[in-house]
Amino acid sequence: MAQYLLSAHSVESEVEGALTTDEEMQAFMERVGALENEMKSSGAWIFSARLNDPDTATVVRVSDGEVLTTDGPFAESKEHLAGFYIIEAEDLDAALGWAGKVADATNHPIEVWPFADTQS
Amino acid sequence: MPTIDEAQIGRIFREESGRSVAALIRIFGDIDLAEDAVQEAFTVALDKWPDEGLPPNPGGWITTTARNRAINRLRRESRGRELLSEVAVLSPGNDDPLIPEEVGPVQDDRLRLIFTCCHPALSTEAQVALTLRLLGGLSTEEVARSFLVAEPTMAQRLVRAKRKIKAARIPYRVPEDHELPNRLGPVLAVVYLVYNAGLNSPAEPGLCPEAIRLSRILAKLMPDELEVAGLLALLLLTESRRASRTRPDGSLVLLSEQDRRRWDRALIEEGQAIVRRCLRRNQPGAYQLQAAINAVHADASTFEETDWPQIVALYDQLLAVASTPVVALNRAIAIGEVQGPAAALALVDDLDLDNYHPFHATRADLLRRLGRHSEAEAAYERAAAMAPTDAERDFLRLGGRASR
Numbered sequence: 001m002a003q004y005l006l007s008a009h010s011v012e013s014e015v016e017g018a019l020t021t022d023e024e025m026q027a028f029m030e031r032v033g034a035l036e037n038e039m040k041s042s043g044a045w046i047f048s049a050r051l052n053d054p055d056t057a058t059v060v061r062v063s064d065g066e067v068l069t070t071d072g073p074f075a076e077s078k079e080h081l082a083g084f085y086i087i088e089a090e091d092l093d094a095a096l097g098w099a100g101k102v103a104d105a106t107n108h109p110i111e112v113w114p115f116a117d118t119q120s
Numbered sequence: 121m122p123t124i125d126e127a128q129i130g131r132i133f134r135e136e137s138g139r140s141v142a143a144l145i146r147i148f149g150d151i152d153l154a155e156d157a158v159q160e161a162f163t164v165a166l167d168k169w170p171d172e173g174l175p176p177n178p179g180g181w182i183t184t185t186a187r188n189r190a191i192n193r194l195r196r197e198s199r200g201r202e203l204l205s206e207v208a209v210l211s212p213g214n215d216d217p218l219i220p221e222e223v224g225p226v227q228d229d230r231l232r233l234i235f236t237c238c239h240p241a242l243s244t245e246a247q248v249a250l251t252l253r254l255l256g257g258l259s260t261e262e263v264a265r266s267f268l269v270a271e272p273t274m275a276q277r278l279v280r281a282k283r284k285i286k287a288a289r290i291p292y293r294v295p296e297d298h299e300l301p302n303r304l305g306p307v308l309a310v311v312y313l314v315y316n317a318g319l320n321s322p323a324e325p326g327l328c329p330e331a332i333r334l335s336r337i338l339a340k341l342m343p344d345e346l347e348v349a350g351l352l353a354l355l356l357l358t359e360s361r362r363a364s365r366t367r368p369d370g371s372l373v374l375l376s377e378q379d380r381r382r383w384d385r386a387l388i389e390e391g392q393a394i395v396r397r398c399l400r401r402n403q404p405g406a407y408q409l410q411a412a413i414n415a416v417h418a419d420a421s422t423f424e425e426t427d428w429p430q431i432v433a434l435y436d437q438l439l440a441v442a443s444t445p446v447v448a449l450n451r452a453i454a455i456g457e458v459q460g461p462a463a464a465l466a467l468v469d470d471l472d473l474d475n476y477h478p479f480h481a482t483r484a485d486l487l488r489r490l491g492r493h494s495e496a497e498a499a500y501e502r503a504a505a506m507a508p509t510d511a512e513r514d515f516l517r518l519g520g521r522a523s524r
Contacts, residue, residue, distance in 0.1 A: 002289045091291040092241060093299075114288040 001088050003046065003115040004095040008108040010082035031105040039087065044098060050083035082108060124169050133162050136179040137257035142229035143183050145292060148190055151254070151282050157190035158182065164189075230255060231341045232292050234334070238307040239290045246281035247310050253278055256314075256330050266317055266324045300345070308351050308407065311335050315355050319362065320509065328362060331355060346401055349394050350408030356391035357414035360384040370511045376423040388418045409438040428457040445471045446478075453482055461489040477506035481516055488519075 019025045032050075039045035054073040061068050073080060085102060089095040092112070099110040137158050144154035161182050175181040194200030237250035245267075252258045252266065264274035284290065295303040311334050318327025335352040342348050364382040365373055395415040398408045413434045420426040435451035448471055456464030465486040473479035484499035504516035 091289040092239075093291050093295075095288075096241070112288075116287070 001090060002095075003086060003088050005111075005113040005115065006085040006087060006095070006099050006102055007081055007111045007113070008083045008102065008106050009079050009111060010108060012078045012080075028106070035101055035105045038101075039085070039098065044087045044089060044094075046086040046088055048083070048085040051081055054080040082106075124174055126166060126170075129162070129165050129169055132174075132178050133158075133165070133182065134257040136182050137162075138230055138233070138255040139179055139228075140183040140186055141254050141257075142233040144186055144190060145233060146229050147187065148194075149292070151285065153190055153193070154186075155254070157186040157193070160189045161186040228337075228341050230337055231294050234307055234338070235294055235303060236285060236290055236292050238303075238310050239285075240302070240306055241288065241290060242281055242284065244306075244309070244313070246277055246284075247306060248313055249274060249277050250281050251310050251334070252314065252327075252330070255334060258330075266321070266327055268321075304345065304347065307338070308347060311338070311351060312355075312407075315358070319358070328355075328359060332359060346398050346403050347405040347407045349398055350405060350411050353391045353394035353398070353411035354407050354414060356387045356394070357411060357418055360387035360391065360418065366511070372511055372515050375417065380421060383418065388415075391415060392418065404437055404441065406438060406442040409434055409441065413438070426457070428454055432458055445473045446476065449473060449476075449479060449482060456486060461486040465490065475506070477503045477508070477512075477516075479503075480506065481519075484516075484519060 019028050036045060036048060039048075057073045059070045059072065059074050061070075083106070085098070087095065087098055089098065092114070095112050095114075099112045102108075103110045140158050140161070141151075141154045144157055145151055148154060164185055165182070169175075191204070194204050234251060234255055237254060238247045242250070248267070249263050252263045253260065258266070260275050260278060261271050263278075264271040267274070269277075311331050314327050314334070315331035318324055318329075318331065321327075332352070332355050335348070335355055338345075338348045339352045360383050361375075361378065363384070364378045364380075367373060391411065392415045395408070395411050398404075399412065404412075413431055416427050416430050416434065431454045432451065435447065435454055439447050439451055449468060452464045452467035452471075455467060465483070468479070468483055468486060471479065480499050480503035484496045484503055487493075487496035487499055500516050500519045504513050507513040507516055
């Protein structure tokens with residue numbers, strides 16, 4: 001088995017995937033909840049989360065032994081991380097299968113990244 | 121005892137190494153180990169075969185020798201001993217990991233390997249390079265030369281692709297039936313790309329037979345997939361004309377001017393037989409239809425005798441399954457042979473193919489036939505300026521001069 005990060009990417013200007021009404025948000029939560037249950041019952045789910053908007057992020061770094069704190073996401077860009085899943089899968093095809101379902105449920109492109117050194 | 125020299129041994133290895141590399145990857149789950157072990161077996165063969173003669177089953181000898189070399193190497197390394205103990209895990213349902221798995225339908229290891237090499241998670245460049253290196257048995261240097269890339273660049277591309285296969289766990293198995301529609305496309309595209317690379321680079325004619333060899337393997341291993349058969353037929357029929365499509369100086373000869381007596385009848389018959397078999401199943405796909413178009417050309421003993429209405433009908437079908445401007449351009453050319461150049465030009469002028477040099481070459485030819493010489497000359501010049509090879513450039517400039 002191997003572990004993968006499935007990250008959902010959000011593009012600022014893209015209306016597609018944006019949740020504007022309460023009904024849309026409700027439907028989104030239901031789809032995502034159902035998918036999470038499916039992942040859990042098949043043993044693939046390790047962790048998942050939806051992130052707040054990127055302007056709520058804070059960056060901390062150390063420079064010359066001093067801790068510096070700055071407002072905003074690490075990289076200012078049109079695309080940002082909107083949420084992620086950590087899953088366990090037999091191989092890439094299995095991980096891509098889950099990624100397809102996540103992309104369908106969230107309406108976001110999903111990046112599939114293998115973890116380093118978790119294969120067993 | 122027949123003597124055997126280094127060149128013959130090289131040829132045998134090129135022919136057999138894909139099967140051995142594929143078998144060792146299944147056994148050990150490690151591409152680099154498999155490649156190195158087959159390379160070592162080659163060294164042993166160079167040492168032994170000239171004295172001892174060719175073994176009765178050279179392919180089996182290579183796999184066994186390489187497998188033993190790999191085991192010896194793994195026993196020497198501590199990481200290797202771990203891997204050897206894991207080998208059992210990788211081939212479930214089998215107590216002895218070194219005995220080939222025989223459960224379910226017998227699958228050729230090369231089939232698993234080509235689906236791994238052509239996995240959609242890899243770039244097309246990486247797919248082509250891996251296929252030629254691992255299944256075709258080409259050296260990294262040969263693969264690099266085939267695609268006009270520097271050897272270190274190609275080596276880097278191969279290393280990166282193999283690392284991704286390992287790190288992301290791209291599986292080593294034949295896709296299940298429901299996955300095949302998505303997974304077969306890249307495999308056929310890679311084989312077709314390899315063939316066309318050979319066709320368009322006279323310095324690497326070996327790529328054409330290599331692509332045909334790969335497509336024969338695929339056709340044998342997936343007899344129910346009609347598009348696989350279609351690709352093989354398309355390659356055989358294209359190959360039948362390869363010798364007559366260039367002059368000794370490398371310049372191109374148009375289909376209308378080729379010496380049809382030089383077309384290879386054996387390849388044509390084999391290709392046409394496959395096309396007929398596909399037609400009976402009546403599930404046309406893009407490769408089958410292109411093969412059928414080539415089969416119609418092969419039937420005509422002169423360009424004038426070509427059954428153009430039949431070709432137009434096939435292009436209509438092709439356009440329905442593969443609606444691309446390039447297909448539309450070729451259909452327009454066929455219509456030009458049935459209804460005349462004016463009808464064809466009207467269709468061609470509607471296409472958005474300004475960056476495709478055959479588009480300008482086709483317009484030039486149609487304009488010339490309509491007597492619009494200055495426009496023809498300008499179109500020949502556009503086409504020549506964009507042509508990828510010197511031979512084509514010269515050919516198009518010549519057409520431009522002739523149209524004056």
